[in-house]
Amino acid sequence: MRQTSFREFHCSLARALDVVGDWWAPLIVRDLFIGLSRFDELVEDLGISRNLLTDRLKTLVDGGIVETTRYSDHVRRVDYSLTKSGRELATIFMALTAWGDRWQTPPDGPPIRFRHRDHRCQPTVSCSTCGEKIDGGDVSFRPGPGGRVAPGTQLVGARITKPSATASRHTEP
Amino acid sequence: MRQTSFREFHCSLARALDVVGDWWAPLIVRDLFIGLSRFDELVEDLGISRNLLTDRLKTLVDGGIVETTRYSDHVRRVDYSLTKSGRELATIFMALTAWGDRWQTPPDGPPIRFRHRDHRCQPTVSCSTCGEKIDGGDVSFRPGPGGRVAPGTQLVGARITKPSATASRHTEP
Numbered sequence: 001m002r003q004t005s006f007r008e009f010h011c012s013l014a015r016a017l018d019v020v021g022d023w024w025a026p027l028i029v030r031d032l033f034i035g036l037s038r039f040d041e042l043v044e045d046l047g048i049s050r051n052l053l054t055d056r057l058k059t060l061v062d063g064g065i066v067e068t069t070r071y072s073d074h075v076r077r078v079d080y081s082l083t084k085s086g087r088e089l090a091t092i093f094m095a096l097t098a099w100g101d102r103w104q105t106p107p108d109g110p111p112i113r114f115r116h117r118d119h120r121c122q123p124t125v126s127c128s129t130c131g132e133k134i135d136g137g138d139v140s141f142r143p144g145p146g147g148r149v150a151p152g153t154q155l156v157g158a159r160i161t162k163p164s165a166t167a168s169r170h171t172e173p
Numbered sequence: 174m175r176q177t178s179f180r181e182f183h184c185s186l187a188r189a190l191d192v193v194g195d196w197w198a199p200l201i202v203r204d205l206f207i208g209l210s211r212f213d214e215l216v217e218d219l220g221i222s223r224n225l226l227t228d229r230l231k232t233l234v235d236g237g238i239v240e241t242t243r244y245s246d247h248v249r250r251v252d253y254s255l256t257k258s259g260r261e262l263a264t265i266f267m268a269l270t271a272w273g274d275r276w277q278t279p280p281d282g283p284p285i286r287f288r289h290r291d292h293r294c295q296p297t298v299s300c301s302t303c304g305e306k307i308d309g310g311d312v313s314f315r316p317g318p319g320g321r322v323a324p325g326t327q328l329v330g331a332r333i334t335k336p337s338a339t340a341s342r343h344t345e346p
Contacts (some may be wrong), residue, residue, distance in 0.1 A: 006200075010279070010281075010284050011200070011203070011270070011284050012270045012273030012277060012283060013199060013200065013203055013266055013269055013273060014273075015273045015279060016270065016272055016276075016277055017196050017200075017269075018196075018277075019277060021194075021195070021196045021199070022196075023179060023190050023195075026186060026190060026194070027179075027184070027186065027187060027325065030186055030329070031328075031329055033309070034314060034329045034332055034333060035332060036328060036329065036332070041328055044327050044328055045325070045326065045327045045328035045329055046327075047324055063277070082309075085275075085276040087308070087309030087310065088272060088275075088276070088308070088309060089269075089272055089276075090309055091298040091307045091308070091309050091312070092265065092268045092269050092272060092298055093186055094298065094307070094312070095265045095268060095298050096186055096189050096190075096262075097184070097185045097186040097189065098185070100185030100187075100189030101185045101317075102258075102261075103258040103261070103262075104185060104188040104189055104191075104192060104236070106185050106188060106319045107319065108183075108318055108319035109317055109318030109319040110317035110318065110319055110320075111183050111185060111316070111319040111320040111326070111330075112184070112185070112315070112316065112317050112320055112333060113314070113316070114312060114313075114314060114315075115312065115313045115314070115315060116300040116303065116305070116307055116311055116312055117311050119300075119302045119303065120302060121300040121301060121302050121303075121312075122300075122301035122302075123298050123301070123307060124298070124299055125267065125296050125297070125298060125299075126296075126297055126299045126304070127289040127292075127294045127295075127296070128294060128296070128297045129289065129292045129293060129295075130289065130290070131299070133301075134264045134289055134294070134296060135260070135261070136255075136261060136263055136264050137260065138290050139206075139264070139288065139289055140287075140288045141207060141287060141288070142285070142286040142288060143284070143286070144274075144282055144283035144284050144285050144286045145281055145282030146283055146284040147283075147285055148281075148284070151220055152218070152219055153218065153284070154217050154219075154220065155204075155209060155217055156203070156204055156207045156209065156218055157284075159207055159208060159209070160285060
């Protein structure tokens with residue numbers, strides 16, 4: 001199905017998508033996060049074919065997102081669970097779920113509510129430095145050490161080196 | 174290419190993926206967020222075919238993520254930009270980019286650095302109520318008004334109604 005591998009793209013978003021950028025992978029991560037752990041549970045929950053699930057789980061294991069634990073001597077009897085990387089990824093999918101609640105209008109309201117510790121929670125993308133919610137208009141970009149003009153960044157690689165590269169296209173300080 | 178539409182799934186993550194869950198859409202959103210706005214710029218930056226880009230832009234416009242502004246009388250001369258929904262989505266992709274920086278190891282270091290206002294920033298998923306970073310182990314789930322056993326949630330729909338449904342599988346308060 002896949003036309004292009006993003007693995008060679010010099011962009012961490014593209015590299016992230018290379019591991020999780022298909023329609024099933026985020027739902028598998030969601031299910032493991034909620035507490036499913038068996039192959040057959042995932043098949044039943046998602047209605048995914050066994051071949052496709054085998055393939056997707058292998059990609060997630062190879063990508064360091066999912067790990068397996070044998071629960072019987074039979075080599076194929078394993079529990080699947082998220083690694084630290086996978087749990088961190090799951091929190092980003094929580095934010096994407098909340099975005100879907102707000103903007104893609106589930107017909108009967110949000111299917112799931114998140115709780116953080118003992119309180120209700122909207123997963124929100126915020127700034128690690130000041131803690132403020134990031135709303136998109138107050139963000140700008142600088143090249144990092146791996147930034148360059150390369151496949152998938154033929155123009156933006158140059159664009160972010162210019163001081164005008166802000167999401168809102170205001171002049172930067 | 175697509176085997177399954179997630180549009181009928183009772184899960185806002187699935188519904189979100191139905192609009193943005195292909196490999197190109199997040200990169201298109203990234204490029205518009207950074208400041209590209211023309212069809213030809215996107216083609217050049219991403220190396221995407223014109224047909225595929227036309228198709229993906231249509232999905233993003235139909236999904237309320239991208240809007241167009243005509244810049245000449247010629248009907249096809251339009252600028253593309255993100256809507257409010259699209260900018261909010263872009264901040265989630267920023268968090269996914271930062272995850273890729275941490276866990277998918279770009280060979281020469283992060284290609285891009287984010288700035289929020291006047292300071293460096295790691296986009297982080299945090300709790301809207303207490304502001305704390307959500308690390309995955311401290312999250313639990315409750316059914317929302319739209320929660321049910323349905324395609325794509327055959328098991329988790331029931332699972333989240335049980336008090337044991339926590340990411341860390343600890344007993345909940």
